[in-house]
Amino acid sequence: xxxxxxVLTVNVRITEVNEVxxxxxxxxxxxxxxxxxxxxxxxxxxxxxVDTQKELGGAPTQLSARYILEGTDKEGNPAHIFIENNxxxxxxxxxxxxPKIITDSKALAFLETAELFxxxxxxxxxxxxxxxxx
Numbered sequence: 013x014x015x016x017x018x019v020l021t022v023n024v025r026i027t028e029v030n031e032v033x034x035x036x037x038x039x040x041x042x043x044x045x046x047x048x049x050x051x052x053x054x055x056x057x058x059x060x061x062v063d064t065q066k067e068l069g070g071a072p073t074q075l076s077a078r079y080i081l082e083g084t085d086k087e088g089n090p091a092h093i094f095i096e097n098n099x100x101x102x103x104x105x106x107x108x109x110x111p112k113i114i115t116d117s118k119a120l121a122f123l124e125t126a127e128l129f130x131x132x133x134x135x136x137x138x139x140x141x142x143x144x145x146x
Contacts, residue, residue: 016144019123020093021050022057022081024138038067044138048081052120053093055083065101073101075109091117097130097141107132111143 024046031040042063047056061079068074077097085091092115099109109130113123127146132139 016129016146018050018142019052019126019128019145020048020095020141020143022095022141022143023047023049023135024057024061024141026138036069040065044079046138048083052086053081053083053091053117055081055091058082072103075099075101075107077109085117085119087119089117089119091115091120093117093120093123095143097143099130099132109141113143 024044026042026044028043029040031038042065044061044063045057045059046061048054058080061077063075063077065073065075075098077095079095081093081095083091094114096112097109098112099107101107109132111128111130113128115121115123123145128143129146130141130143132141
């Protein structure tokens with residue numbers, strides 16, 4: 013197995029959940045804010061972060077979160093990071109994601125083309141998102 017390095021850790025606080033249950037499918041939009049405090053970046057999630065989840069029939073739950081971080085990069089420069097994190101929740105409740113990153117940070121530009129994957133860990137009031145580089 014290839015080794016992986018954690019490149020971002022995002023602490024998410026869920027602020028609101030809106031849900032629609034149809035006859036066979038369910039959709040929910042989870043609004044959130046939060047913070048980042050790791051080696052590569054320190055900052056906060058800007059207003060507007062949302063995770064859209066779809067439960068379609070008996071298939072695994074699909075999720076797609078989009079949000080922008082604002083703060084400072086590992087060199088202390090002001091920076092923004094847009095993250096689109098798509099994934100699935102398996103039968104055991106484990107979440108695996110494929111993040112796509114866009115950033116104005118020169119020091120973190122490598123994240124735009126890096127092979128990334130993510131995991132999600134439940135914490136009180138929200139989740140902790142771990143983004144790794146292969």
